[in-house]
Amino acid sequence: MNQPNPWILLMGGFALLNVAAMIYGAKSLQLLPPWARVVGAVLFGLMGITSLILAMIRQFANKPAPPPKTRRIVTDPDVLMARARELEKQARKAADRQ
Numbered sequence: 001m002n003q004p005n006p007w008i009l010l011m012g013g014f015a016l017l018n019v020a021a022m023i024y025g026a027k028s029l030q031l032l033p034p035w036a037r038v039v040g041a042v043l044f045g046l047m048g049i050t051s052l053i054l055a056m057i058r059q060f061a062n063k064p065a066p067p068p069k070t071r072r073i074v075t076d077p078d079v080l081m082a083r084a085r086e087l088e089k090q091a092r093k094a095a096d097r098q
Contacts, residue, residue: 009055009058010052013050014052015048020044023041
């Protein structure tokens, strides 16, 4: 299974880069010391870049071959009897035409 979708990773990567920019620009709030702003911005920036790289790897990776199509074998007796009745009707119609 190819989860999460590469496009979701791409959007998430840009969102994380946006969060990193907001954390680094939080000077007016004075909630964080300067070293914490830098560390937070670097961590979120790295997560954003990692997400972007994973999105590109998943998008352009070789896709696995689809499974071969197999014919489904019906084993239900009711279905088999209904199919046999249909075939009998078709055979009778073909015999009546001749």
